[in-house]
Amino acid sequence: MIASDWRVRVLRSILANAGVLVGVVAFDWPAAALLVVFLIEAAVATLRGAVQGLFARRDPIETALDDRLPAASWSAKSGGVSIGPLPPIYPRNVPVVLGGLLAVVLFWPIAGLVVVATADTGLPLASLAVGIVGVLLGQLVAAVDYVRAARYTDDTVRSAMGRRYVAGVVVLALGGGIVLAEYGAVPAALLAGVVLAKSIVDLGEIGTETTTRDVWEDDDPEPPAADPVAVFAVDRRSLLVRAPGLAPLFLFVPPYLLLVFVVAVVGLLGGLWAGTAALTLAVGLVGVGRVVAVDVLRGHREYHVYPNRVVVYDRLLETPQCSVRRKTITDVHTENSLLDRVRPGSRTVVVSTVGTDHRLHALRRPAAFVDTVAPGGRADDREDARARDWYGE
Template sequence: MRHISCFFHRMDVNKYRRTLSVMALSNLVLLMGVFEFSWDPHLVLLFYWFEAGVAVTREAAQSLFAALPPSKEYRPTGTRAPFPLKILADVRGGFRPARWLPPVYPQNVPYTLLTLIPLVAFWPFGGLMLTGVVTPVVETFVLPVSAALGVLAILVSQLFKLVDWFQSGEYETVSATGGVSKTHLALLFILAFVAPFVVGVVEAAGVTRVELGLVLVGSKVVYDVLELRNPGFVQSAMFIDKTAGEESTVEVPDGEPVAAFHTDQRAEFTTSVFVGVLSSFLGPTLFFVLLGGLTGMLVGSNLFGTPHGPAIGVVAGAAVVVAVRVLAQLAVGWIVGGHLVYRVYPDAVVAHNTLTSEAQWSIPREDISDVTIGDGFLASRLPDWFGTVRLDRYNGESHKIAYLTDVDAVAQLLDA
């Protein structure tokens, strides 16, 4: 036992030293930028803003690999806190996006989006504020070529943290619970709206840019030391065992099914595009469409001027959000329905997802009270591509066997 304890202690010490080395290197790059490249204090703030956004994105990416299921108690409810792509929260199992990566669990995606949505809504405006595009406090400036060095240092530092997280195997013992912490949001707010004003006042008081740059770098060093001594004190996404729930089970009969029905890929793709476009303008995504249009208007007017710049920016910004929403819906359809195989056993009907290699639901055939055929709004307007079979149970629940090219064969088999 003492040898095992020494091994883990040595491993923790090595990880601490690696983290300390990367932290020191990134801060030395900032210090060199202030002295050697005469980096403006506002540029240093822009680096901090960039690093904060990259850190949130990294932790959101990590949450996709969390192996433990999130607790249902952490699901947002009500209209005040919509649960994005909540259909993925019920997908069982995971899949490997690459051979050298651990499995990604679709059930974590909605929680990851709860982390990314506040970032997407706020982070771009923070950058526009810091570069002086939308505020008179900061003079608009062009990034120097040497800024690439600062960006590279930040990306390398965050990549190191991501790789170290994978190598530690921590993803096997945590669950993903989304949401950016209030502390992290407060830091982003200070960086974008408070710090530029303070820097401007201090500069007006006669403090040199080098002195002010040293203060900013020193503040970053203090922040890094606090994070090193107290990991997660400004965690942007929670990874704690208290948020873990229980894995649901699906009973699958022994033996081979009497029949198996695969989903139609064309139908799934067409439906996903239609739903993606429609939900962009009828759901909560409308806010982001408007936000994208507003951001595009600001950028367009700055790049192309008037009178056509704002109009081009509005259309481009809104189109980008709609395209992202459609791509997200295509991914959802590909995961949820694109790989489903409906297996009919003598005593049960099982929906099996070949992507995640897990059964998604199972209904004993003796519990089926009614079998009905329907095609829905979209299917009725397509050239007989697909239909849907609805299975009603005696307990009031129902399941749909969707995107089928031969619904009559399914209905006849289940009615037999």
């Protein structure tokens, strides 16, 4: 495996850098051309890492996430879903992947300004295209090796995204731009040295961020061998109809606030109608995003009631997510809301445990759930059992 890794690293480094080195030495590339190649490689590497990160099986050591990230609530999901012959995609990896892509979206305008500011002369398009093709081939080799060697079984989402590698390329690109802006033309020998340094970065990219933790295994409690006393499903249709209701308000919360900035620019440049259309599109995108986020988080839940505990099971991921011991439940009741008359679905069910209230939204047969799960209900049994609390909602 070590020899195979080394061959892949060498091949990838040659493909990604040989054309660039020839362009610098033989075709007298300006520094701006090198910046273009590096920035394109950083973007492609980030996209490759984002796709790889979706399949990463290991549980990340660092689990802290900014709650403002899109789909941040998915980080608590257990299990993955398979699509055709592909390995499982793990929803818990999606927030980190979206955060990485968001960083690229914010970074690229700045990078473009650096290139424009430093490109005093025209770029050698023909030879530059050859260098870019080499970069793309190098990234393709890394992607194929990721699948062929099943590296997704050993990677966490952050290691699969190759953040150190992308950061190294970006530092080289922006550092070169600053040097060029300060000192003007850069000697070809110095540019060649930069390319050789980049080759070293490439050689160390594969496997630099692996972890020594055991392969991720779902540690949530498995259901008992006996059949549950009752099963209560979520009314998925009602839940999804509710989801986009607050979409306009999300536009005023980071990172969605970036869409408001884009809408403002479109309105200033294109007028009232263009701004209105952009605002409508932004609200629609946020609404669709909310529907997808809520569907993955809650749309496929079932609550399996056993004599000593209630297990939250996800039909999409086919994995038990968590459970609560019946002995810790102090109260179960439905909650009245001013929106009950206008929103679809049933009233919210509140399950109170010691110090915590858990709200179950759009639950089918809420009255039957209350009757079954409440202390002293039909399925009540105070026998102790191993379980962990439901994650907060």
